[in-house]
Amino acid sequence: MVEDNPTDALLVCELCRQQNTEGIQITCVERLDEAIKQLSEQTFDLILFDLGLPDSSGLMTLTQIRKADSEMPIVVLSSQNDQDMAMQAVQQGA
Numbered sequence: 001m002v003e004d005n006p007t008d009a010l011l012v013c014e015l016c017r018q019q020n021t022e023g024i025q026i027t028c029v030e031r032l033d034e035a036i037k038q039l040s041e042q043t044f045d046l047i048l049f050d051l052g053l054p055d056s057s058g059l060m061t062l063t064q065i066r067k068a069d070s071e072m073p074i075v076v077l078s079s080q081n082d083q084d085m086a087m088q089a090v091q092q093g094a
Contacts, residue, residue, distance in 0.1 A: 002049035002065075003077065004030040012048060012077070032056040036068045046073040051080070051089070059085065062092050 003009040009028050016024055027044070029035050032055050035047070047069075051061050065074060076094045078085075 001026055001028045001077075002030075002032065002035040002047065002053065002061075003028060004050065004053050008050070008077070030054065032061055032064055035065065039065075039068045039072070044072065046075060048075045048077055051076060051078050051085070059088055059092060062089055062094060066093055 001009060001012060003012070013026055013028070016026065027038060027042070029038060030053070032053050035049065038044075039047075047065060049061065049065065051058055053061060056064060062074065062076065065072070070093075074094045076086075076089045
């Protein structure tokens with residue numbers, strides 16, 4: 001998970017735990033550059049990430065993640081109510 005807001009990260013982790021997903025491990029980083037480094041060092045099943053990070057924002061964040069790993073399933077987390085951005089994110093592979 002790439003999320004710079006600790007409260008949001010904790011909420012997502014708690015929601016996963018409530019689903020009785022035994023064996024699930026969540027690695028959480030706060031910045032895009034940390035996420036890209038983790039992708040180069042470990043194998044993950046998917047990426048959950050916020051479009052607004054300290055070192056990247058908007059769809060550029062998705063573009064950079066895709067450059068780091070073009071096949072990884074991606075779920076975008078956002079508090080923005082922007083249908084156009086959501087559709088663009090899906091068109092770019094989220």
